Amino acid sequence: MSLFDKFLPIQEVRNELLKSGVNPFHVTVEKIISPTEAIINGRKTILVGTNNYLGLTFHPDSILAGQQALAQEGTGTTGSRMANGSFASHKALENAIADFYGAPYAIVFSTGYQANLGVLSALAGPGDTILIDGDSHASIYDGCRLGGAEIIRFKHNDVADLEKRLRRLGDRSYRTLIVVEGIYSMLGDRAPLAEIVEVKRKYGATLIVDEAHSLGVLGQHGRGLAEETEVEQDVDCIVGTFSKSLGSTGGFGVSFHPEFELIRYTSRPYIFTASPCPSVVASTRATIRIIQAHPELRQHLWTNSRHLYEGLTKSGYILGAEVGPIIAAMVPNKESALAMWQQLLENGIYVNLMIPPATPNGECLLRCSVSAAHTHNQIEKIISAFADLPHGTQTHSNPAHLQPDATLN
């Protein structure tokens, strides 16, 4: 048996997809036109699967800031902050994100994935326990594994199950990190954070909230679910990404614990990675200023989200969660999901095809992520394209909401 034999099943799946004419997991954007439009397969396509929630990837201020940094600071840092030193702009970005959250300590990472790896692996190690929601993103699972803590999964958004597991830990609950997400990426549902905070306090545990999909989306100032739920003072640490609402790349962690600063000395994904490049840092700082100055962007996002949600509901689709910028239409099986996804693309609409094992409960999803930059007309076109899909295939035939196995989310 060869080392490469393990790829045979993947090759078979890929070949099946290729036979169908297009590979949904290898789409090429031939030309990006705007935050909501691109040329794909030679066709102008509306993008509604890119997590570009506030539509800021082409904002002139962010572009100019990036261009200036590129000219003044160069194309890259050529190493880690511990070895090569930090650029002043890294520290300025950390100050900006700390100021945005009203938290005294902030650390920036080179990607959002690395933010979870870096923070989780540093906070919880051997002898500690991590309780994670079953629908957690892969970066959370990977960060937990990297740290070497004992990992226990609780039922998705089930506070009673979380509490049961905290009780079972006994005194170890004081050395336990609970990890939840503001908005879950597949179905778009939110963590019941007020109730989670209550049990966290009762058992003396530590709570981290990943606001990757809720930053810029929830809360009066766009800080996420913790702000929206008014529990920020009870959340020990927030992690997030710059690669969604903020339209660049990179990730961060913020905290009010002074010890948070010390993870710079223990976190391998922070220490052993090249630091974020200057143009990305500068664009991100500019975009943070934009979302602080323009709360109306969030209003546009929610207006568009309600518009699409109502349109898809009227067309008979069963959607994954309440109204929000992630709108996941549930479809019966992989075959119809692929066919529907292809037809949408042929009609100039790009959504995310999500199938097991990357999805919770074995669901097949056509996942939309709405943008503040979508026009009314674009949303109407998206609704119309969904409505045109073969009648009778939009109903959901997976009655059993079993326990999640979303390790690849």
Next chain:
Amino acid sequence: MSYSDILPQLFDTLKPFTKQGFRLKESTELVAELGLDSLQVMQVLLKIEDHFDISIPLNNLPNIRTVKDLGEEIEKLLKG
């Protein structure tokens, strides 16, 4: 609770997940022989965790292949 006390309870808990006529043994492989998919595995684990009032860490799952492995893991967790 000792392994010999755990085993019959484990057989009872697993029985609803077996095909009619299947005889569970200590050497039964949970995934390969019972034909459980990943969602069913999660269901089985939740049921066992609630029955014995324990949480089985994800770190330990790769070492659990057979009913015996599972019984020994439960015994270890109950002992604390």
